Amino acid sequence: MTYHPKSEFLRVIIERGFLADCTNLQELDEALSNGMVTAYIGYDATASSLHVGHLLNIMLLRWFQKTGHKPITLMGGGTTKVGDPSFRSDERPLLGPEQIDANISGMQQVFDRYLAYEDAGNGALMRNNAEWLDDLNYLEFLRDIGRHFSVNRMLSFESVKSRLDREQSLSFLEFNYMILQAYDFLELNRRYDCLLQMGGSDQWGNIINGIDLTRRVLDHEIHGLTTPLLTTSDGKKMGKSQGGAIWLNADMLSPYEFWQFWRNTTDADTGRFLKLYTELPVEECDRLGALEGSEINQAKIILANEVTTLLHGAEAAKAAETTAREVFEKGGVGDDLPTLTLSADELSDGISIVQLFVRAGLAGSGKEAKRLIAENGAKMNDEPLTQTNVVIDAAALSQPIKLSAGKKRHALVQLA
Structure with missing residues (x-):
């Protein structure tokens, strides 16, 4: 039997495809x-920018606020010092406090685009779990919190089990992570009456731990809700591209490259991504997603414009579309292409075309660049590249050079 929720938030997210699991859907409804309900999602500060893989849950928080509820973005200033072992094959590198603070500052730029941080009503809150984790007394924590956790049960969680099954080391430091994350939920419930933790479905075990701990310590009923782990229709993890992570900060990935990522969505994913990553009405998303042939390309441009407008603003989206038209339809260079600027010193001995493709972000490695050239997928100034031993010097860069990887990925190389 299909459940028909009464609350606007659950109606929206079920209709748009955000819901994977919920601990008790009717009680939460x-x-x-x-x-007004308060909910949070946690973000460890492992990089100075969030990436496209985070965007699904950022949109979830946005809908949560738009439907009248209060979101908390919990920054993992404390837990980042430990590292989440979930579904990783190795231990995360440990970061120092200064790097963690710098990363949080970079991530906040993105949250400010999607959420309204205000003091009144359902204004979003940003909190840092270092507030309560940094000053914990270890013996007291073991006695008051650690006694509620069964090691047998912790070993049964899929995120831990998959690591142990592959006979990969899991340090005691990482093993503590799930206890600290559970404690976050307890603290947010105690301090802000937070009733709901949301996250990707890989966080289900950690969320359940927090619910159990809060029930045991405070005797409060709280809830958990997860979103599906997205893969594209061809089975790839959402947000991965040949050039690396699709970062959300403009200083790490240009608005044009971000726009282009969405424009390159496969036909089969277009309707689903419109529902998840834009605020267009569901009926319109379905209509656009059902287009076929060349018409689906217009739907992808709408998707790219809508998503880029939310993150970078309408002007950036318009500039990206204009550049794309210049590059693809007129064979031009475009004003907004990602640009690699080289100094005369760097070019004193020349630089290989293979290295240029890597430096310009069009190939992940020299090996990948050579394969691209060998398979006739590389162009320079719209002319096919057939040799991997081409060397570019300062004279060759008297005018900017346009590099292309396939039909859709381009970059400019210029002399400083």
């Missing part, structure tokens, strides 16, 4: 229908 009641709470959401009876007034």
Whole structure:
């Protein structure tokens, strides 16, 4: 039997495809229908920018606020010092406090685009779990919190089990991570009456731990909700590209490259991504997603424009579309292409075309660049490249050079 929620938030996210699991859908629906609810999602500060893989849950928080509820973005200033072992094959590199603070500052730029951080009503809150984790007394924590955790049960979680099954080391430091994350939920419930933790479905075990701990320590009923782990229709993890991570900060990935990522969506994913990553009405998303042949390309441009407008603003989206038209339809260079600027010193001995493709972000390695050239997928100034031993010097860069990888990925190389 299909459940028909009363609350606007659950109606929206179920209709748009955000819901994977929920601990008690009916009880959560009641709470959401009876007034403002506070919910959080946690983000470890492992990089100075969020990436496209985070965008699904950022949109979830945005819908949560738009439907009248209060979102908390919990920055993992404390837990980043430990590292989440979930579904990783190795231990995360440990970061120092200064790097963690710098990363949080970089991530905040993105949250400010999607959420309204205000003091009144359902204004979003940003909190840092270092507030309560940094000053924990270890013996007290073991006695008051650690006694509620069964090691047998922790070993049964898929994120831990998959690591042990592959006979890969899991340090005691990482093993503590799930206890600290559970404690976050307890603290947010105690301090802000936070009733809901949301996250990707790989976080289900950690969320359940927090619910159990809060029930045991405070005797409060709280809830968990997860989103599906997205893969594209060809089975790839959402947000991965040949050039690396699709970062959300403009200083790490240009708005044009971000726009282009969405424009390159496969036909089969277009309707689904419109529902998840834009605020267009569901009926319009379905209509656009059902287009075929050359018409589906217009739907992909709409997707790219809508997503880029939310993150970078309408002007950036318009500039990206204009550049794309210049590059693809007129064979031009375009004003907004990602640009690699080289100094005369760097070119004193020349630089190989293979290295240029890597430096310009069009290939992940020299090996990948050579394969691209060998398979006739590389162009320079719109002319096919057939040799891998081409060397570019300062004279060759008296005018900017346009590099192309396939039909859709381009970059400029210029002299400083």
